[in-house]
Amino acid sequence: MKWTDLVFNEVRNHCNAHGSRTFTLEDFIKDKLPVFTAAKPENNNPEAKVRQQLQFLRDQGKISFLDNSGNYTLREIYLLDDELEETKTIDLSKEEPEKREYLLETYVRRVKWAKMAVDRLGDRCLCQGCENTFYRPDNSRYIEVHHIIPLFEGGEDAIWNLAVLCAHHHKKAHYSDTKSKQEMQAYLQAEVDRRIKLKMFA
């Protein structure tokens, strides 16, 4: 197999195993270096080769570099294995990107990015003063997890891009007029940022 295909396959495997499209170079190398060494024993600097291939994948638009500290995100629009499992009663492939993403977020609960958002941000709608919820049969509060920058616009499954919203405000975030959408996006970005910082210094 060609290096680029090999690395891209392993990026997808890594994201699937971690239930998130966003990953760090460090974790990826730690996890996958043995795979590359076994597949390409003739190469004596696989780590450099992997970095170079990630650069190619970025040039092809398949992944993005998020920052200088080695965070990457898988850009190709496809569902992670756990997401497929949780959404198998609905066919997301036929939906427009915006609708597909909204449905994905509404159905997926056990995948890591969704759990991470609730663990870190709680189970109450982030909109100011909002008390909307209902209780599920298991007594937990109903909440939906939302990507502030949508995945189809290059958003990430990382904590700084995730919000928790009630069903009403989640629908508003996707389907309201452009101005309301932009205001909500800016508000959520600031609110999530504030909460992450609060936790960091707590």
Ligand SMILES: [Zn+2]
């Ligand atoms: Zn959403």
Ligand SMILES: [Zn+2]
């Ligand atoms: Zn709400």
